Amino acid sequence: xxxxxxxILSVNLRHHFALPFLxxxxxxxxxxIVFGVTGLTEQEAALPLEMLVSWAGPVLLTPIFLxxxxxxxxxxxxxxxxxxxxxxxxxxxxxxAALILCVSLYIxxxxxxxxxxxxxxxFGAVATALFLGAVGLFSAGISDNAAVGYMVAMMYxxxxxxxxxxxxxFYLFGMRGGEYAGKGWLAAGAICLIIAAxxxxxxx
Amino acid sequence: MLFFKECxxxxxxxxxxxxxxxxxVMYVSQFTGELDAAISPPSKGLESYGWKSVEIPxxxxxxxxxxxxSEYLSGSxxxxxxxxYKEVKLSTKKQEQIAGLIETLAGITKEDLDNFQGxxxxxxxxxxxxxGNVVLTHQEAVLPEIHMPEDMSYEHFRELMRQxxxxxxxxxRYSDRYIVGNFSRVPMTYEDAMADYEELMQGENxxxxxxxxxxxxxGIVLSIMPVFVCVSLWQMDKRARMQQLIYSRSISSVKxxxxxxxxxxxxxxxxxxxTFVHALFGVKAMYSERNxxxxxxxxxxxxxxxxxxxxxxxxGVFVSETLSPFYAIFLQGIxxxxxxxxxxxxxxxxxxxxxxxHNNLEKARLFEEQYGDFLWNRIFYLMMSVAALxxxxxxxxxHRREERQHVRKxxxxx
Amino acid sequence: xxxxxRICNVNKFYGKKQALKDVNLTIEQGMFGLLxxxxxxxxxxxxxxxxxxGRASGTISVCxxxxxxxxxxxxxxxxxxxxxxxxxxxxxxxxxxxxxxxxGMTREERKKRIPMLLKRVNLxxxxxxxxxxxxGGMKRRLGxxxxxxxxxxxxxxxxxxxxxxxxxxxxxxxxxCEVAKDRIVLLxxxxxxxIEATCEQIAILNEGEILWRGTVTELIRNAEGxxxxxxxxxxxxxxxxxxHIVTGMKAGEKLYVRxxxxxLPKTKEEGGYFEEVEAVEPNCEDAYMYCxxxxxxxxxxxxxxxxx
Numbered sequence: 001x002x003x004x005x006x007x008i009l010s011v012n013l014r015h016h017f018a019l020p021f022l023x024x025x026x027x028x029x030x031x032x033i034v035f036g037v038t039g040l041t042e043q044e045a046a047l048p049l050e051m052l053v054s055w056a057g058p059v060l061l062t063p064i065f066l067x068x069x070x071x072x073x074x075x076x077x078x079x080x081x082x083x084x085x086x087x088x089x090x091x092x093x094x095x096x097a098a099l100i101l102c103v104s105l106y107i108x109x110x111x112x113x114x115x116x117x118x119x120x121x122x123f124g125a126v127a128t129a130l131f132l133g134a135v136g137l138f139s140a141g142i143s144d145n146a147a148v149g150y151m152v153a154m155m156y157x158x159x160x161x162x163x164x165x166x167x168x169x170f171y172l173f174g175m176r177g178g179e180y181a182g183k184g185w186l187a188a189g190a191i192c193l194i195i196a197a198x199x200x201x202x203x204x
Numbered sequence: 205m206l207f208f209k210e211c212x213x214x215x216x217x218x219x220x221x222x223x224x225x226x227x228x229v230m231y232v233s234q235f236t237g238e239l240d241a242a243i244s245p246p247s248k249g250l251e252s253y254g255w256k257s258v259e260i261p262x263x264x265x266x267x268x269x270x271x272x273x274s275e276y277l278s279g280s281x282x283x284x285x286x287x288x289y290k291e292v293k294l295s296t297k298k299q300e301q302i303a304g305l306i307e308t309l310a311g312i313t314k315e316d317l318d319n320f321q322g323x324x325x326x327x328x329x330x331x332x333x334x335x336g337n338v339v340l341t342h343q344e345a346v347l348p349e350i351h352m353p354e355d356m357s358y359e360h361f362r363e364l365m366r367q368x369x370x371x372x373x374x375x376x377r378y379s380d381r382y383i384v385g386n387f388s389r390v391p392m393t394y395e396d397a398m399a400d401y402e403e404l405m406q407g408e409n410x411x412x413x414x415x416x417x418x419x420x421x422x423g424i425v426l427s428i429m430p431v432f433v434c435v436s437l438w439q440m441d442k443r444a445r446m447q448q449l450i451y452s453r454s455i456s457s458v459k460x461x462x463x464x465x466x467x468x469x470x471x472x473x474x475x476x477x478x479t480f481v482h483a484l485f486g487v488k489a490m491y492s493e494r495n496x497x498x499x500x501x502x503x504x505x506x507x508x509x510x511x512x513x514x515x516x517x518x519x520g521v522f523v524s525e526t527l528s529p530f531y532a533i534f535l536q537g538i539x540x541x542x543x544x545x546x547x548x549x550x551x552x553x554x555x556x557x558x559x560x561x562h563n564n565l566e567k568a569r570l571f572e573e574q575y576g577d578f579l580w581n582r583i584f585y586l587m588m589s590v591a592a593l594x595x596x597x598x599x600x601x602x603h604r605r606e607e608r609q610h611v612r613k614x615x616x617x618x
Numbered sequence: 619x620x621x622x623x624r625i626c627n628v629n630k631f632y633g634k635k636q637a638l639k640d641v642n643l644t645i646e647q648g649m650f651g652l653l654x655x656x657x658x659x660x661x662x663x664x665x666x667x668x669x670x671x672g673r674a675s676g677t678i679s680v681c682x683x684x685x686x687x688x689x690x691x692x693x694x695x696x697x698x699x700x701x702x703x704x705x706x707x708x709x710x711x712x713x714x715x716x717x718x719x720x721x722g723m724t725r726e727e728r729k730k731r732i733p734m735l736l737k738r739v740n741l742x743x744x745x746x747x748x749x750x751x752x753x754g755g756m757k758r759r760l761g762x763x764x765x766x767x768x769x770x771x772x773x774x775x776x777x778x779x780x781x782x783x784x785x786x787x788x789x790x791x792x793x794x795c796e797v798a799k800d801r802i803v804l805l806x807x808x809x810x811x812x813i814e815a816t817c818e819q820i821a822i823l824n825e826g827e828i829l830w831r832g833t834v835t836e837l838i839r840n841a842e843g844x845x846x847x848x849x850x851x852x853x854x855x856x857x858x859x860x861x862h863i864v865t866g867m868k869a870g871e872k873l874y875v876r877x878x879x880x881x882l883p884k885t886k887e888e889g890g891y892f893e894e895v896e897a898v899e900p901n902c903e904d905a906y907m908y909c910x911x912x913x914x915x916x917x918x919x920x921x922x923x924x925x926x
């Protein structure tokens with residue numbers, strides 16, 4: 001079992017993870033260039049985390065089903081003994097781990113540069129990125145199209161610019177205003193969406 | 205006809221309907237509120253009528269100098285290199301350069317600056333009140349005394365400020381872009397507000413004001429969402445494995461790429477036209493007692509929005525064809541975000557920004573002052589769209605030829 | 619131990635369209651051919667057996683295992699889809715290794731079987747090549763290799779020779795015959811020649827229904843006395859095609875056609891079109907066409923008619 005998981009992990013990391021991970025790092029670099037990292041208060045630090053670093057979520061999570069978007073490949077992979085759900089679960093696992101790593105890297109950068117960071121800032125940033133990514137993943141799962149996944153994630157992001165009241169606890173940019181309560185809901189919502197997406201695609 | 209077939213492909217894609225939904229959502233959530241009630245003239249006797257930036261050297265010079273001294277003493281400088289706040293900390297050498305400028309501007313030596321005690325920046329401080337609540341009180345900055353040379357000309361002063369901006373790395377409060385807005389603002393009077401109102405009510409300004417607002421909101425969507433529709437169309441061939449079939453046909457690459465692009469443009473502009481027509485009817489109904497002239501509004505909207513759509517689709521098509529559709533999404537996303545962040549909501553039209561912003565019904569004069577840059581910007585992107593499309597055709601044709609060679613080689617080998 | 623695939627009263631719908639209608643079939647060890655037109659339901663049936671699709675009703679068991687126990691069925695089943703593809707950036711060996719892992723094989727088993735299978739399908743030299751650089755024939759061979767990798771009891775191959783050149787096709791058929799010695803090989807195709815050359819037992823599927831089930835010999839015998847060779851003037855061909863099933867023609871000074879018909883076609887003297895008519899031995903293709911005709915399906919052999 002361990003050998004199988006290790007094999008699936010190594011093959012997928014090698015062939016399907018490099019590009020999304022590079023893109024996520026690109027998002028971090030863009031955030032570093034665009035925003036300042038020095039001497040920010042916790043609320044000021046929330047700005048780059050919520051507005052740009054959160055895009056590490058869709059970049060990492062949305063393409064989880066992409067390798068099998070080609071039906072021909074999907075039929076071959078699904079006809080094997082190992083459930084497709086297991087493969088997607090492994091991909092989701094390392095993608096979420098990479099997301100947490102990316103957000104932590106950025107927060108570490110903030111800390112090194114004497115900005116105010118905290119555990120709740122880290123949790124909030126991860127939850128925001130995870131939720132946005134889960135929206136993309138779920139949309140990609142039900143539409144069977146990664147481009148639609150990215151599109152829906154972008155739509156949700158745009159809607160957050162002007163419809164704060166309607167989004168309630170699922171508003172993405174709460175930390176900028178010192179609100180952290182909604183982040184728990186975002187995290188829970190993300191988990192639900194990821195499970196639902198895996199369920200829809202994994203079981204076929 | 206091939207054009208209608210391509211339009212059908214676009215319109216039947218999920219991405220197109222999501223795009224359409226986004227245009228409508230943006231319009232309904234952001235703009236339709238403006239159609240609830242007509243603008244009324246300002247009331248007399250209000251405490252504040254807002255602020256206006258007026259370039260008055262007598263106000264600007266001392267304020268900007270104080271700002272520079274304050275930031276030197278605090279050790280960090282506010283900057284907006286991409287339009288978003290960034291705190292800049294300078295190296296010792298650069299701090300020395302700033303100190304040199306301060307000595308010229310304010311007559312304070314570096315030694316005096318470094319030895320100054322009791323520095324306090326301007327701001328609000330929380331003070332416990334008698335009832336135990338925290339009361340915010342404004343506190344003036346505590347700075348060394350500034351002695352500006354009397355013979356310093358405004359032009360020389362501005363040159364020194366540019367130098368300071370360059371040392372800080374650009375985008376600082378001392379740059380030409382931000383200096384007036386940061387250091388030379390005066391409160392508006394009732395008369396100022398009334399003048400703005402009357403200007404808005406003149407001729408075509410009212411309709412144009414609403415058009416600017418419409419274009420401001422719609423432009424945000426048009427600068428990113430069409431790329432998904434483009435990617436979806438470009439991916440269709442790949443998913444259906446149609447590429448070889450299409451490559452082998454006699455139709456020219458110019459025609460295929462051109463017709464597809466045209467189909468994308470026409471289908472994408474359709475919801476924008478519909479919402480714009482709705483907006484114009486709304487404005488006309490709201491101001492039914494006035495003779496609203498709409499002609500130039502249509503021209504303004506077309507000039508504002510169409511180049512944005514053209515360039516986003518052209519770049520999308522270009523990157524999809526040369527790299528991959530997903531790079532198109534990623535690159536456009538970054539470009540969109542930088543553009544959105546780099547602009548103030550009103551009055552910061554530059555020659556090369558993708559997103560033109562003017563989130564204000566009024567300030568027509570401000571828009572007119574920047575009209576030259578606006579026109580340059582739109583023509584620039586129009587030309588860039590054509591260029592991007594042309595290069596796309598070349599790459600498409602090259603891929604076609606490569607595919608034919610590859611097929612010939614494989615047939616030989618097998 | 620049940621060594622057969624048993625399909626009982628299976629129905630399958632895609633929306634309102636019924637893809638399979640009350641299909642009953644038992645497939646024993648050896649080569650079994652599933653013959654039918656495009657859109658007959660062959661791929662649908664294959665995917666049901668490979669546990670890729672669910673069905674509306676009926677039961678299916680593969681070597682005694684109901685398809686609901688998908689994991690167990692997949693353990694003993696190898697599937698080659700109609701259009702085979704794998705991740706383009708993966709190398710051939712790596713692809714086999716990965717699919718072998720997904721099939722539950724141990725490292726040692728994979729190390730032993732992959733080189734053996736690549737040799738068997740003549741892909742040894744391409745072991746280090748990327749999948750995207752393989753030709754169509756090579757990809758198909760990779761497909762059969764991955765289907766055989768975990769030594770399955772049941773091999774399901776969906777139109778494996780479509781698009782292959784004659785040499786590739788023969789090689790493929792021979793390989794399938796070899797592996798059919800000790801397992802069930804279910805081959806679906808619309809190429810009658812493949813069935814004739816390899817299959818002992820066949821079934822004909824049309825519009826989701828099984829029309830016929832038996833051996834190739836029995837199918838051909840069923841068409842005896844129903845196949846004719848005739849000679850006619852060229853200008854009468856459209857009328858002949860409108861009234862008869864023409865399974866072959868040869869053009870010379872006159873036109874020689876091969877017909878499938880319930881009764882002896884009439885000569886000119888009898889008021890028909892033909893100058894000469896004689897009954898001939900049916901081949902498999904004739905027998906297939908006769909089977910469709912016998913079951914009341916409209917069979918058209920007039921291409922120009924379809925194009926108009």
